[in-house]
Amino acid sequence: MEQRIQAPMSAEDTRKLRAGDYVYITGTIYTARDAAHKRLYEALEKGEALPLDMTNNVIYYMGPSPAREGRPIGSAGPTTASRMDKYTPALLDLGLLGMIGKGKRSAAVKEAIVRNGAVYFAAVGGAGALLSKSIRASEVIAYDDLGTEAIRRLEVENFPVIVVIDSEGTDLYEAVINQADL
Amino acid sequence: MRTIDVAEVTGIIKEMCIEANHFLAEDMDEAMKNAADVEKSPLGKQILCQLQDNLKIAGEDMIPICQDTGMAVIFVEIGQDVHFTGGILEDAVNEGVRAGYVEGYLRKSVVKDPIIRENTKDNTPAVIHYEIVPGDQVKITVAPKGFGSENMSRVFMLKPADGIEGVKNAILTAVQDAGPNACPPMVIGVGIGGTFEKCALMAKKALTRPVDEHSAIPYVKELEEEMLERINKTGIGPGGLGGTVTALAVNINTYPTHIAGLPVGINICCHVNRHAVRVI
Secondary structure, three states: OEEEEEEOOOHHHHHHOOOOOEEEEEEEEEEOOHHHHHHHHHHHHOOOOOOOOOOOOEEEOOOOOOOOOOOOOOOOOOOEHHHHOOOHHHHHHOOOOEEEEEOOOOHHHHHHHHHHOOEEEEOOOOOHHHHHOOEEEEEEEEOHHHHHHOEEEEEEEEEEEEEEEOOOOOEHHHHHHHHOOO | OEEEEHHHHHHHHHHHHHHHHHOOOHHHHHHHHHHHHHOOOHHHHHHHHHHHHHHHHHHHHOOOOOOOOOEEEEEEEEEOOEEEEOOOHHHHHHHHHHHHHHHOOOOOOOEOOOOOOOEOOOOOOOEEEEEEEOOOOEEEEEEEEOHHHHOOOEEEEEOHHHHHHHHHHHHHHHHHHHHHHHOOOEEEEEEEEEOHHHHHHHHHHHOOOOOOOOOOOHHHHHHHHHHHHHHOOOOOOHHHOOOOOOEEEEEEEEEEEOOOOEEEEEEEEOOOOOOEEEEO
């Protein structure tokens, strides 16, 4: 099923999404990958404030290539989500509702997705040039020293993703393997 | 004896880093077109068509095909009758990588130390493999390698008794574990034999062989064909979202090994299997 949603999202939005749905996201999302997640997690452990309120937000696991003059961003496809698994349940418990990446997630992340009514989307890996066309603006909002790994606020329009793990915990990656004639 | 100024090497490597990150080599381009034609899953086909659009945009607008423009892996095959002048070859290679990544708007993805993890900000150093060969030419292959797929690569130190069935199981295990993480459709480079490091290096080099070329050894060619067919029956499909095109090719290289061993290196690459080749 094809759906269109606004970001930030609401819990009502995520509950309507099912594994396998093709979704176009419009609105504001944030990037964070390995190094930014490590810093966010360490800040939480120390009881410090985060540079970004997680509530209802969507995090895109992405580190872009540099933008050419006059463009908002360079190539901008998803990175492998499992490297963020160690840090993700804590962010979901703070209200994070959506994640965009590619690849499998851990059992702990799936439990946290269900517990919080969140959703994990995949964008097409290796389609960074195409995906950059759905990004209208990009601004570094934290951890500028991390370069490509800084946290960026992105304004996206009809950004194409597929629901891989829905709020009930159904996993599309597992479903397609189970259906295969091995 | 032929003399080559290392500045020529720098210039060529700079160009090849930019070229490889924006344009697939002809063999890969053809394989990707074919994949979109033959995929049976509607969602899989849709993804492969998006990847066609992506390649078109990358070339026309000069946006890297993938934001992970890789760690620069460079094979330098040096004819033994060549003499380099004008500086140190290794420095010249790294200067080419630096210039290509900085001036070509490519992502800087290299950290100086694996534990301290401070970005070198120019994507150097490259991983360089030198080989001395007959003749007076220098063949340079630039193969920027993304780490979504690199992270799913494996070395299996099998026993001789495991035989060819053990090799087949190792390849399937690596591919199934990789699944969606490695951005399928994948290309699988395999090195069988040699030593621990030799099999891994053979696997890496196998990824630079055109995907429409098979091994010249009859049983290896058969193994390449059988494994491609079996991988494409796993159901993983484009993006790992289900389908019949999970891999575009399985390229296998072999080498003599020890009476006690059967090393197998499996280097997995995503569909952005970049390789640019030039001969000086």
